[in-house]
Amino acid sequence: MSLMEQIAPGKTGAEQLRAMMAPGRGPGIAKTLGFQLIEVGDGIAVFEGTPGEHAYNPIGTVHGGYAATLLDSACGCAVHSKLSATQGYTTLELKVAYHKAMTAGTGPVRAEGRVVTLGRRTAFAEARIVDANGRLYASATSTLLVMDK
Numbered sequence: 001m002s003l004m005e006q007i008a009p010g011k012t013g014a015e016q017l018r019a020m021m022a023p024g025r026g027p028g029i030a031k032t033l034g035f036q037l038i039e040v041g042d043g044i045a046v047f048e049g050t051p052g053e054h055a056y057n058p059i060g061t062v063h064g065g066y067a068a069t070l071l072d073s074a075c076g077c078a079v080h081s082k083l084s085a086t087q088g089y090t091t092l093e094l095k096v097a098y099h100k101a102m103t104a105g106t107g108p109v110r111a112e113g114r115v116v117t118l119g120r121r122t123a124f125a126e127a128r129i130v131d132a133n134g135r136l137y138a139s140a141t142s143t144l145l146v147m148d149k
């Protein structure tokens with residue numbers, strides 16, 4: 001059973017995401033990497049995290065997978081916020097551009113995702129990671145498959 005089915009069975013995508021925002025309700029990946037869903041709107045999802053040494057690669061910066069995970073989460077949850085209780089989704093493609101390296105000194109960052117288009121079977125979303133001063137660290141576009149559960 002999925003986390004969404006456990007915490008908000010029969011609810012719309014937006015209702016499920018809002019239920020997941022309750023303390024202690026996030027998925028394992030968010031706990032592992034230290035980020036959380038902080039905002040859900042109509043076709044919008046925002047995550048916040050603080051990159052640090054827990055996500056470092058061997059060259060002394062935050063691994064690109066940290067940014068990719070935040071961006072994939074933001075794109076996917078933005079689409080999820082538009083789905084009915086009988087729909088699900090999966091990422092088909094994620095294209096990430098890295099604009100600036102993150103380090104333990106970067107401070108909190110926000111991954112802001114939004115739906116670009118939502119069709120019957122396919123959705124397109126985009127996301128950006130910015131710091132508290134609005135500096136861009138990474139951006140992504142995503143193609144997602146929308147399906148009936």
